Amino acid sequence: MAGEASTKPPADSEHHEAQTPPPGEPINLIAFCCNWCSYAGADLAGVSRLQYPPNVKIIRVMCTGRIEPEFLLHAFELGIDGVLVCGCHIGDCHYISGNEKAEVRINTLKKLMDMIGIDSRRLRLEWVSASEGTRFAETVKDFKEQIEKLGKNKIYIAQS
Amino acid sequence: MSAIDELIEDTGAFDCVECGKCTSVCPVAEINSEFAPRLIVVKAQAGLEGLAKEKDIWSCLTCGLCNDMCPYKVDFTEFIRGMRSEAVIHGALPVCSKGGLLQTMGRIMTSPELKQNRLSWVTDDLKVAEKGDIYFFTGCTAHFDYIFEEREIKTSGILVAAVKIMNSAGITPAVSNDEVCCGHDLNWTGNEEHFEKLMEKNLEVIKASGAKQVVFTCPEGMRTFEFDYKDIAGDLGFEVLHISELILDLIDQDKLQHKDLDGKVTFHDPCRLGRHLGIYDDPRDMIKETGAELVEMERSRNKSTCCGVSAFATCEASSKQMQIERLKEAKKTGAQKMLTFCPKCWLHFKCSTWKKFPGLEEEVDIPIEDATIFFSKTLE
Numbered sequence: 416m417a418g419e420a421s422t423k424p425p426a427d428s429e430h431h432e433a434q435t436p437p438p439g440e441p442i443n444l445i446a447f448c449c450n451w452c453s454y455a456g457a458d459l460a461g462v463s464r465l466q467y468p469p470n471v472k473i474i475r476v477m478c479t480g481r482i483e484p485e486f487l488l489h490a491f492e493l494g495i496d497g498v499l500v501c502g503c504h505i506g507d508c509h510y511i512s513g514n515e516k517a518e519v520r521i522n523t524l525k526k527l528m529d530m531i532g533i534d535s536r537r538l539r540l541e542w543v544s545a546s547e548g549t550r551f552a553e554t555v556k557d558f559k560e561q562i563e564k565l566g567k568n569k570i571y572i573a574q575s
Numbered sequence: 576m577s578a579i580d581e582l583i584e585d586t587g588a589f590d591c592v593e594c595g596k597c598t599s600v601c602p603v604a605e606i607n608s609e610f611a612p613r614l615i616v617v618k619a620q621a622g623l624e625g626l627a628k629e630k631d632i633w634s635c636l637t638c639g640l641c642n643d644m645c646p647y648k649v650d651f652t653e654f655i656r657g658m659r660s661e662a663v664i665h666g667a668l669p670v671c672s673k674g675g676l677l678q679t680m681g682r683i684m685t686s687p688e689l690k691q692n693r694l695s696w697v698t699d700d701l702k703v704a705e706k707g708d709i710y711f712f713t714g715c716t717a718h719f720d721y722i723f724e725e726r727e728i729k730t731s732g733i734l735v736a737a738v739k740i741m742n743s744a745g746i747t748p749a750v751s752n753d754e755v756c757c758g759h760d761l762n763w764t765g766n767e768e769h770f771e772k773l774m775e776k777n778l779e780v781i782k783a784s785g786a787k788q789v790v791f792t793c794p795e796g797m798r799t800f801e802f803d804y805k806d807i808a809g810d811l812g813f814e815v816l817h818i819s820e821l822i823l824d825l826i827d828q829d830k831l832q833h834k835d836l837d838g839k840v841t842f843h844d845p846c847r848l849g850r851h852l853g854i855y856d857d858p859r860d861m862i863k864e865t866g867a868e869l870v871e872m873e874r875s876r877n878k879s880t881c882c883g884v885s886a887f888a889t890c891e892a893s894s895k896q897m898q899i900e901r902l903k904e905a906k907k908t909g910a911q912k913m914l915t916f917c918p919k920c921w922l923h924f925k926c927s928t929w930k931k932f933p934g935l936e937e938e939v940d941i942p943i944e945d946a947t948i949f950f951s952k953t954l955e
Contacts (some may be wrong), residue, residue, distance in 0.1 A: 483676075485675055488676060491683070520656075523721050532689040532691040532692060552682075
């Protein structure tokens with residue numbers, strides 16, 4: 416997934432068919448989870464049979480440091496309502512400092528999002544370790560509620 | 576006649592006599608020996624096969640050095656632009672620098688319900704209006720503050736400086752929060768559809784402001800209005816003006832009082848301002864007005880090399896090499912500063928001076944500044 420997103424599809428490809436959804440349609444969330452902590456955390460939430468909103472689609476990446484700001488902005492372009500980025504706690508990164516870099520990038524991207532006109536609360540960074548299945552489920556639940564208050568993402572790129 | 580044949584016809588590429596002069600001046604060919612502008616034309620004549628996978632059309636910087644040199648006046652940059660559009664239609668996936676973030680931003684701005692916050696750079700001491708005779712088109716200059724935060728330069732300073740200059744001459748420029756990206760980067764990476772949407776939005780905004788003149792600090796935006804918008808929309812109904820032209824006008828009319836600066840500076844011609852728009856003298860006259868001594872680099876004016884990246888379409892090893900060569904050239908002049916007039920040139924050069932090349936720090940160590948900001952210092 417990550418590799419595909421870096422070679423960006425052209426404007427007229429199938430990826431751009433975001434259209435105005437009918438009212439009341441459920442919100443769409445994406446969670447980028449790092450392989451070493453958060454993806455295992457999400458897995459733990461699953462095997463522990465914890466309930467969390469099914470609106471979220473999880474994308475596994477090797478490290479939050481791999482997530483380019485472009486991936487996140489591109490998700491909003493496609494009409495995703497909220498993007499959650501989950502990684503190892505600071506100091507626990509499998510690659511030493513990938514999560515620190517992700518934090519810097521995401522804080523910068525939030526400022527850009529506010530300028531462009533996408534509410535920066537639609538993007539959230541959380542640290543979830545492999546043992547924190549409950550925390551993952553709680554985070555997703557909380558994030559879903561927050562995004563529901565904000566409403567649907569208003570970006571609909573017109574298609575010819 | 577196929578689209579490519581039409582393109583070859585329209586841009587004069589048909590007249591190519593394969594003399595190779597384009598290759599001799601091409602900054603990419605200088606570093607990457609497999610690249611030659613001439614060969615791209617030859618390949619295009621052979622047909623569409625392999626166009627989607629063609630790498631060379633994306634390596635081109637569209638800097639226009641070849642256009643300038645060509646004895647048969649082939650419009651090579653336009654040819655490349657057309658080829659890119661065609662390549663995207665045939666399924667090419669452009670690998671843009673910054674992962675295509677700038678292009679995504681452009682596409683997002685076509686969204687009709689977007690509520691932007693693009694005037695966050697306007698501080699209380701600046702006088703701007705919603706309507707007026709002079710409209711100041713800011714483009715995405717302020718957005719670079721955040722996209723390139725790690726480079727420790729504030730490109731929004733260019734906008735602040737420009738408004739300060741206009742204010743001190745008694746002009747209150749119109750700016751708009753509904754303005755969008757000019758679409759330059761989309762247009763040059765093969766996305767004409769969204770480019771046209773951005774154009775319509777911008778022309779609407781400017782029309783609503785009632786402006787007779789539109790001032791630019793970004794040559795890419797100016798080029799896009801002057802050529803690409805006029806190509807599609809015909810007469811725009813307003814005059815397109817570069818900030819250096821405006822400053823010189825104001826000085827001529829005795830409206831702009833300024834002090835003198837000293838020091839020695841050199842000027843890098845951005846490709847869009849110089850070879851595309853043909854503005855060489857105004858920036859130089861403006862710099863001379865500041866009282867600073869202007870020294871020219873070995874390659875200047877229409878022979879000026881490129882900053883290495885254009886339209887954020889490509890950033891390769893050759894781009895870095897080009898930046899280092901250019902900075903070395905600037906350093907050789909003995910100037911204390913290199914001025915340029917393009918926010919993107921500033922960013923790209925900063926990329927090379929920004930602790931990235933251990934061992935080369937001294938050779939490329941020359942402060943870079945935007946000429947608008949430099950001029951605004953004379954007002955203090």
